[in-house]
Amino acid sequence: MIERFSAPGTILPMYLETITASDMAWQEQALCAQTGADFFFPEPGSSVREAKRICAMCAMRSACLEYALNNDERFGVWGGLSEKERLGLRRRAQN
Numbered sequence: 001m002i003e004r005f006s007a008p009g010t011i012l013p014m015y016l017e018t019i020t021a022s023d024m025a026w027q028e029q030a031l032c033a034q035t036g037a038d039f040f041f042p043e044p045g046s047s048v049r050e051a052k053r054i055c056a057m058c059a060m061r062s063a064c065l066e067y068a069l070n071n072d073e074r075f076g077v078w079g080g081l082s083e084k085e086r087l088g089l090r091r092r093a094q095n
């Protein structure tokens, strides 16, 4: 299932070895599991508005964002935040 949530070619084998089934349980209730990954991994410069609209309605938003931050997900929209927004959040947390 993790492939559904990551841009093609971005899953590192070391992550697959460390991620447990319970880490991923929230994905079974993820709203984006019903929509496909395209909205969440748009081409560079494309809008993320539709992905954020879906995330805003998703009950798994907090778990999704926590997972993305804990696993240093660099690509796509996770937990309603874009790549730049997650990077900003990470930087603010370090200061």
Ligand code: SF4
Residues within 6 Å of the ligand: 030, 031, 032, 033, 040, 054, 055, 056, 058, 059, 060, 061, 062, 064, 065, 077, 078, 079, 080
């Ligand atoms: S918050 Fe967005 S990306 Fe995360 S599981 Fe929900 S719909 Fe998917």
